[in-house]
Every structure is written in C-alpha cells, then in structure tokens.
Amino acid sequence: DAKTTQPPSMDCAEGRAANLPCNHSTISGNEYVYWYRQIHSQGPQYIIHGLKNNETNEMASLIITEDRKSSTLILPHATLRDTAVYYCIVRPGGPYNTDKLIFGTGTRLQVFP
C-alpha cells in the first residue's frame, strides 16, 4: 500500500507557483521522498527526490519538513504543460536503489490560463 497521502486535485493559474502537498507521517529514517508526474497516456516522469534537506532542480523545488512527515513540491511558475497527475512516493535508498516504487492515487494538477 502507498505510504503517502495527497489531495486528489488542485488548480493553479498559469504563471503562478503550484504547491503540491504530501503527507508521509510513517516515513522511516532510510526512506527518501520521490516526486513523479504523469501526463496523460505517458509514462511517469521523474521530477525530484530528497531525504531531509530541501532540494531544487530545473523542474521544481522540494521542501521537506524537519520531522520529515510531510513535504511540498513547488513548481515556481506553472505552465499549461505542467497539467498532470503528480505522485509523491517514499522508498528506501537513493536513486540507485533498486526497490520498487509503489504509487498512490496522486494529485491531479490542472493549470488554467
């Protein structure tokens, strides 16, 4: 079973920041937080991951609370192409770990003009 909880849907105006929350209150010390998104009829796209420090890359920022029980994915300037289902997943180990990724129901983000 997925170990994360996300709101089923969110809206965001184009050009504004999209802040997608995720609760993972039972996260273990060795588990990383991963974010993926899936645009309709495509495979999931990796966005970002983190352990306990905040992370930023060219796509997004990941803010993890100090107790690691929740996190927020931030898309700083949402565009219409960011409309997708966003999945927050916890999994042991970093990106080279071979453990499976278990998907929850995700958040459907709709970016509107």
Add this chain to the structure above:
Amino acid sequence: GAVVSQHPSWVICKSGTSVKIECRSLDFQATTMFWYRQFPKQSLMLMATSNEGSKATYEQGVEKDKFLINHASLTLSTLTVTSAHPEDSSFYICSAGTFFGPGTRLTVT
C-alpha cells in the same frame, strides 16, 4: 539522463493470442526492472519485479503463467501477455532505477 524505452508503443491483438512487450534501459545496466499496469483513470499498479538471470517476482493477484517475464540481459526485460483477453487491455509501463518507459497501450479485441 538515463532513458528507458518500450516497444511497441501500442498494439492491438485478437483475443487468445500472445503479445510481447520489450523494455530496454538505453544507457545503463539494470539488474532489476519493474512492470506496472494502469487502467483508465487509475494509478499505476505494480505487477512484478524482473530480475536479471533469475525468476521474476510477482505481486499478489498477478498470474505468473499469464504474464511471462524474461530478463535475459542487463538492458532488456520482456513481458509476454499470453492468451490475451479483452480484460487485459491496459497501459503497461516498465521502469528501471528511477526512470520509467513511455508505456505500451495494449488493446485486445
């Protein structure tokens, strides 16, 4: 970055026939790959773990004799849907490491 490919991207087959889907890691070796299935408006459901050089590990409720997995090399895993039926119509996605393939849309008529 690393890329995972799938072939074919879509396939239509008749009921009772078998279909093979390939998953390749293009610029890295993967001893473990994963196969997922996704029905419309649902999330990805893990079907099985593909292990190079050994038997696949199937999730509960997935028929191993129906969904044959072969991981013959460090860059290739195949999923064969045997004796396909319309209820097997779905979007099949593989992953290796952190990355996912583009998916294969299977329609069984």
